Amino acid sequence: MSTALITGATAGIGNAFVRRLAADRYDLVLVSRNADRLEALAGELRTSYGVRVEVLAADLAEDDGCRVVEARLSDADQPVDLLVNNAGFSVNRRFVTGDVEDEERMLRVLVRAVLRLTRAALPGMLARKHGVVINVSSVAGFVPQGTYSAAKAWVTSFTQGLVGDVAGTGVRVLALCPGFTHTEFHERAGIDMRRTPDWLWLDADDVVSDAFAAIDRGQVVCVPGLQYKTIVTLARHVPTRVLSAVARRVRGTRRGTPAARL
Numbered sequence: 001m002s003t004a005l006i007t008g009a010t011a012g013i014g015n016a017f018v019r020r021l022a023a024d025r026y027d028l029v030l031v032s033r034n035a036d037r038l039e040a041l042a043g044e045l046r047t048s049y050g051v052r053v054e055v056l057a058a059d060l061a062e063d064d065g066c067r068v069v070e071a072r073l074s075d076a077d078q079p080v081d082l083l084v085n086n087a088g089f090s091v092n093r094r095f096v097t098g099d100v101e102d103e104e105r106m107l108r109v110l111v112r113a114v115l116r117l118t119r120a121a122l123p124g125m126l127a128r129k130h131g132v133v134i135n136v137s138s139v140a141g142f143v144p145q146g147t148y149s150a151a152k153a154w155v156t157s158f159t160q161g162l163v164g165d166v167a168g169t170g171v172r173v174l175a176l177c178p179g180f181t182h183t184e185f186h187e188r189a190g191i192d193m194r195r196t197p198d199w200l201w202l203d204a205d206d207v208v209s210d211a212f213a214a215i216d217r218g219q220v221v222c223v224p225g226l227q228y229k230t231i232v233t234l235a236r237h238v239p240t241r242v243l244s245a246v247a248r249r250v251r252g253t254r255r256g257t258p259a260a261r262l
Contacts, residue, residue, distance in 0.1 A: 001051075005029040005073060005080045007060060007117070008087030010037040013136060013181060016204035017084050018045070020212070027052040029080065031069055031087065033059045060087050060113035061105045069113075070120035079128060083121045085114045085155075086136040090148050103147050110151035115158065122162075122171065129170040134211055135159045139179040139228050142235040152177075160220055174214055175221045178207045179228040200227060 004021045008014035009030035022028060022045050032038050035057035042053040056072060058065035073080050088110050091102045118133055125131025137159070141152035159175035166173055181202045207224045214222035223229050 001025060001027050002081040003027045003029065003079065004082040004084065005031065005069070005121075006084040006086060007031040007069070007113070008136075010034060010041055012086075013178065013204050013207055014084065014086035015041075016208045017086065017134075017211075020205070020208045021082070022049040022051050025049075025051060026082065027054075029054045029056060029072060031056045031058055031060075033057065033065075060117075061108040066113055066116050070116055073117060073120040074124060076124060079124055080121060081125070081130065082132045082134070083117065084134045084136065085117055086134075087113065088136070095146050106147065107151055110148070111154050114155055118158075118162070122165070125171045126166070126169050131171045132215060133159075133162070133171075133173045134215075135173070135175050137175045137177045139177050139223060139232060141177065142232045156221060163220055172215055172218070173220060174211060176207070176211045176214075177221060177223045177228075177232070178202055179225060179231070181207055202228075 004017075004026045006014050006017050006021070006028065009018050009028075010032045014032075018028060018030065018041070028042075028045065028051060030038050030042060030053060035055070038055040038057055042055050045051060045053050054072075056068055058068045060066055060069065072078070073083065089106060091098055091106050093099070093102070095103065114135055118135070121131070121133060125133075135155050135158070137155040138149075138152040140149040141154075141156045143149060156175040156177060159173050162173045179202060180200045181204050202225050210224040211222055223232050
């Protein structure tokens, strides 16, 4: 039976990946900071799906937390066939007035952890000539909105850059770039999304289904939802100042207020 490791496994898109993979009969390694939530989820999955579930309580913003997950990914005796780098959060402050330590912590999770965990997983996958790495990025990476968008732009570019390393090896990589998705993400960040139009929202299970369909097609970047495919296409041609103004209007925010993260 194949094994998948998912970071940020207890909520949102990460949890949707967990349940899809359990239904597909993967054994699971679940990573999150909250040990109690991990154990509760693991017990539910073992009962409902009959799969083997391992939990790793680790804070990926910390060196020790990252090392624990890296060690598990590089364990040749317990190979991981599919890695989902999903863990992340947003700092709901303007860059010039927010806490730089919070900004750096966010970058350590969104960028540094993705780099290190991918690096830990790939050598074994390449040696075995199969494996999948899914890096959960965001449409925000195509729409400049501060540090979070910059980090997600890096995730997408980083994943695209891996293509040359894995070409012809049987290993596949994907940057998954959803827009607004019904999860706990915005609530945890303290972002008021009540004025966001219904047509902009995606369902987490649909996002995960689109990701696996994209892998089967050999895509490297997946943008779920026609509305977001259109936004990304426009973003490549519209001047940044115009794009930022439109984004503020869609989110219902004013200049000078924190942006809702895609």
